[in-house]
Amino acid sequence: MHGLLSWILWMPVIGLVGVLLIPKGKDQIVRYFSLVNTIVTMVLSGILYMNFDNTISGIQPHLMERVPWIEQFNIFYYLGVDGLSLPMILLTSLLFFICILSSWTITKSVRAYFALFLMLQASVNGVFMSLDFFLFYVFWEVMLIPMFFLIGIWGGENKEYAAVKFFLYTFFGSILMLVGMVALYYVTSDPTTGLGSFDLIGLKGGQFRHLTVPIFGYELPFNHLFFIFMFIGFAIKVPVFPFHTWLPHAHVQAPTAVSVILAGVLLKMGTYGFLRISFPIFPESTVYFATAIAVLGLINVIYGALCAMAQNDMKKLIAYSSVSHMGFVMLGMSAMTIQGMNGAVLQMFNHGTSTAMMFLLVGILYERSHHRWIVRPDGTKGFGGLYTQLPKYTVVFIIAMFASMGLPGLSGFISEALIFIGMYKVYTTITVLAVIGLLIGAAYLLWMFKRMFYGEVIDSVKGYTDMNGREIFYMLPLCVAVILFGIYPTPVLDMMKASVGDLVRLLGSF
Amino acid sequence: MNVNYISDLIAYMPELLVIGTMLLLLATEAFIKNCPKMVSYIVSFIGLGFAAISLLGTISNPAKTIFFDALIIDPFSSLMKLLIVVGTMVAIFLSYSSKDIYKSLKAEFLIMTVGIAVGGMLLASANNMLTFYLGIETLSILSYVAASMMKRNELSAEGGLKYALYGGITAGMMLYGMSHIYGLVGTLEFAGIGSYISEYSTEKLLILLPAFMLFFVGIGYKIAAVPFHMWAPDVYEGSPIPTTTFFSIVPKMAGIAALVRITFIFFNVDGGILQHTWIGVLSLLAALTMTVGNVAAVKQRSIKRLLAYSSISHAGVMMLGAVVISEVGVQAISFYAVVYLFMTAVAFYVLSHISDMNGNDHMERFSGLASRYPLMAILMSIALFSLAGLPPFAGFIAKFNILYALITKKYYVLAIVAVLNSLVSLYYYMRIVRVMVFGAPESTEAIIGFSKLNQAVILGLSIPIVLLGVYWNSLSMFVESASIIIR
Structure with missing residues (x-):
């Protein structure tokens, strides 16, 4: 099955070219074409899943692709999957398919919108598949361009500010990573040929412990310095407190589908970066800074939840809840135990599905109400008694809300439980404090639900139509996913078991 | 003789x-x-x-x-x-x-x-x-x-x-x-x-x-x-x-x-006090040149002036290559110079035609270019993103080469200053892109300068920016062979 990864990676690019070739004005054709394109990608991802061998830890040799790209710098076109990236690739394919469906109502420059959207998909897939640091970096940065335009053109009232802030923040993080990447290449360079290495697999294992970096005459330890540089790069994406301030703006201003991708996939790129790059390359620094990571994760959990509690804008509330939930991922990783790490990767996947549902639901409601206020700035209610007006919507909303809250039987519970089990032995106090975050999480979600769905039916809510067939159709797979993986998470856990075990063993040896 | x-x-x-x-x-x-x-x-x-x-x-x-x-x-x-x-x-x-x-x-x-x-x-x-x-x-x-x-x-x-x-x-x-x-x-x-x-x-x-x-x-x-x-x-x-x-x-x-040339011929003696001082002064000036150029460009309304300041900062980046005093540095400079030529040319070409149309080159004149001349707006955006050093464009590779050259001599501080500068530069280049793409067009009149021929030339000049960003082995080889300096 060599070449399968390339097909998945470049399929959206084929779609992009196709979209651009469709003559102006044929908007419906553009939509259907993009939909078919994402379906093809999804089918290919399904084939990838079928071919994935759960027993192999590390990169699957029969799926790997490695072709020289730039000989002069030893750069390869190097793709591969392992248990860490496969769930993310599957999630990406699913969410992009759903988002194309949810973008049906976009009417402004349809061609450009779908073209940029497919470009985004290609770059996200590229990040999850690249095993060459240079290639990874290129995809990581290319992703900014479609995001910038998607938020800036199709966003809400304050879209330009949000787009610029998002762009600059992420760019700041990635340029620090760039310095680290070049430094790694330099220190691995062969004395005779002068060629270094960008191979993410080859760089693994903490070979850089004894090197130093001269900064203004001080010799700083190489591994710690560049661990911090890369940490900042990925932390901005996650986003880890205090680098999270771009997120509420970007989320609130972005169109629904872009918010879904942002929360569902792009935030995971940050934590994926930790697992793929920071942790394996600098294991000793990871161990050294583990407590700091755990504390940052805890701050994320509590602070994000408290911020969510204070929001009157529904979308902002969900955005802050993402900050809180990504904190759990950080906590799970920092424990560096099998359960914790499994929980973290599972949480990445589960948060992708549940938060995508929440954002899609916000978008569906917004299309009817054209506002997102739970409580309007003048103190009056934005919604009330939605329960009686939109019964189907309410059912889906309840599923999404409970999944995101971590109710037993739904997907969020499993991953959070694993994280807590995994980290209790290591950071008892932090675990106990983190549970408070869970409590606040339940509080803000239920409180939002109470204010919007219960109570008297206010006048503006009357006459909203319930979810239509298309909307139900694209919510369905996500509902199935959160319920199925809540009861039976084994398929996802099996996928990542071997690779997570490898990583934990590596970290454990330092 | x-x-x-x-x-x-x-x-x-x-x-x-x-x-x-x-x-x-x-x-x-x-x-x-x-x-x-x-x-x-x-x-x-x-x-x-x-x-x-x-x-x-x-x-x-x-x-x-x-x-x-x-x-x-x-x-x-x-x-x-x-x-x-x-x-x-x-x-x-x-x-x-x-x-x-x-x-x-x-x-x-x-x-x-x-x-x-x-x-x-x-x-x-x-x-x-x-x-x-x-x-x-x-x-x-x-x-x-x-x-x-x-x-x-x-x-x-x-x-x-x-x-x-x-x-x-x-x-x-x-x-x-x-x-x-x-x-x-x-x-x-x-x-x-x-x-x-x-x-x-x-x-x-x-x-x-x-x-x-x-x-x-x-x-x-x-x-x-x-x-x-x-x-x-x-x-x-x-x-x-x-x-x-x-x-x-x-x-x-x-x-x-x-x-x-003079850096190579005069200051190539390792460890000499003259070399130390020259490198010190040159790195300081290079860092200042980049920073001053970029910071001053941020507030400009005239695009011509903005590009002028940005070209000052790019000269600073090229000076960094000279600080390294090695073949790698010269290659990086050569590469940068080639790429810089194309990026600057595209940016100025688009600017020139717009300025001719409106009589001035203020930022607002670019408003809504994307809806009037999508191709030109795309090419200008490519040139600007490339100038800022964003992949997959050639400007990124050029910046990467300079960074690599700096790190081979362990000038990490300079490398960090250089990348932080590209953040600042991204901000003001992005302002132009923002106006072009998000702004509403001022008028619907055609811009005379964008004749078929001129558009074709701009397109031709942009092709290397994209191509070299994706595959630059051949240019690398070329500058490698061309970067030999007699000592």
């Missing part, structure tokens, strides 16, 4: 072709009455084209000195000269349709730019103090005229005068420094000065230090390095846009070539 004039003249062929072009242009303008402008353009393109071809053909020839060691022809100088010639052609093509160059002055513009190119080529291969000075002055004196070509525009006159005043003062300082070096060393030849430096003890060399700093003033002025950059924004803003395009490419290439 046995000199073979014939072989020297053959090696000097590219310059002779350019000089011949200039003379031919003078002749056509002077002797043919009502000579159509087209003729002058064709003449200059043919002449420069042949010069470019002959440079390309001889680029890999082994290095040799000609005319009693006055000039050196090596792959690096040939590459820089090639860029100078191509940069001149780019500016000349732009001037054909530009309204900034008055119809009656088009031929003068051609003569002036071709003349400046000759000066630049001289500077790029200068091998002793006299030819160096000759090159700089040829470059400068014609530049003063080219800057004030919009006779009826106050800003242009002011720019020209400022340029001349600054040029005069810095040339004087440089000459003063040169005279000291000559007094201490006893030779004007670069090679002789280099061997003197490597032979003598530190105490003696310390006296040379101020002389070299004065000498540097002249180069710093040509590449607009901080703190000798004050003239640049005013001159760039006042000059007609084709001239600005020309100024932000050609003199910079020549200056960088000269800087690399």
